Amino acid sequence: MSWSLFLLRRLAALVPTLAALSVLVFGATELLPGDAVGAVAGPDATEAERAAVRERLGLDDDPVTRYLRWAGGAVRGDLGTAYTGGRAVHELIASRLPHSLLLAGLALAVTVPLSIALGLWAGSRAGRRADRAVSTGVLLVAGLPEFVTATALWWLLAGELGLLPRVSLVPLGGSPLDTPEILVLPALTLAATGVAVGTRLVRSASAEAVASPWIEAARLRGVGGARLAVRHVLPGALAPATQAFGLITGALVGGAIVVETVYGYPGIGLELQQAVAHRDIPLVQGIALVLCAATLATVLLADLAARALDPRRGSLR
Known part of the structure; x- marks a missing residue:
């Protein structure tokens, strides 16, 4: 096998592998214990405040929509914004x-x-x-x-x-x-x-x-x-x-x-x-x-x- 073909085959294998890993990462974070809304809104937040936070974070959407939104942003180099501190994740x-x-x-x-x-x-x-x-x-x-x-x-x-x-x-x-x-x-x-x-x-x-x-x-x-x-x-x-x-x-x-x-x-x-x-x-x-x-x-x-x-x-x- 030539050097160029070897390299191309390895690079081609990386894309689906990273895509599969991204699905696993997203699925694993879905199973994390605790409530992300409560962590952002605070323990004393009212139901209305919690609902507003949930809508702002896009947590009302179904998991597939949220994964596609996150993965699409990652492809563009945008990994989102951290809940704590509000800084860009990539920063x-x-x-x-x-x-x-x-x-x-x-x-x-x-x-x-x-x-x-x-x-x-x-x-x-x-x-x-x-x-x-x-x-x-x-x-x-x-x-x-x-x-x-x-x-x-x-x-x-x-x-x-x-x-x-x-x-x-x-x-x-x-x-x-x-x-x-x-x-x-x-x-x-x-x-x-x-x-x-x-x-x-x-x-x-x-x-x-x-x-x-x-x-x-x-x-x-x-x-x-x-x-x-x-x-x-x-x-x-x-x-x-x-x-x-x-x-x-x-x-x-x-x-x-x-x-x-x-x-x-x-x-x-x-x-x-x-x-x-x-x-x-x-x-x-x-x-x-x-x-x-x-x-x-x-x-x-x-x-x-x-x-x-x-x-x-x-x-x-």
Whole structure:
């Protein structure tokens, strides 16, 4: 398959996938507990005031009409207006998403090299003691809920040792980079899960590559140790590992919801948690849709990178 056809087919698959996800997002917000009208009108509003709010928000329309109105606006870049504060949803997302992307980027910068190093080391020693030790360790970390990992790191690094701030507060009107120490705990928490999952995937791909005929041929030529792992095992494992890292990247942004809430970090995850708490449906829908689109874009880029790195193809054509 040519490079252009491969790209077109992937892009064509994204559109119906995102459309299906938008339906799921809209349907899920319809099931949120609570009353959006009550959240906007206030607890002391009269029935007449509640009716006026319901009409203004368009909640009297049937779900299909409301979905089509919302989806049509999203296609034009209009995600609606948040119930709380009255700001445009896209403006709120634009103000918080860079903070989460920065956090995910830092976590990924730790996740990728560590996952490759540990996975390659374990996969090259499949079945040995080193492989069992690494596999057991990452399995334990991967099995821990993120809030448990976050709490443990907070207790150790911020509580007992006092090395880092207890809360990741950004100065008013500033950037997280103004106080970079607030990024350490949330980034480490995200990276812990990312490294655990990434290591298992790289280890699996590396073990499969080690069992291939060309690795045996390299060994017969006297190649061994780090040279064998880096020059012969890694290229065969890199393509599937790249696709795995694409999924991990999307999971890092999604996982920030828990981590940002624990540390009070002002990213898109904390904004989503607060929007759900206040029954701010347009904001919940907008954030969820943007996260879905970002994840799909990440997976697409990972597929393209994996195709480029696949040694069986040699080069893109």
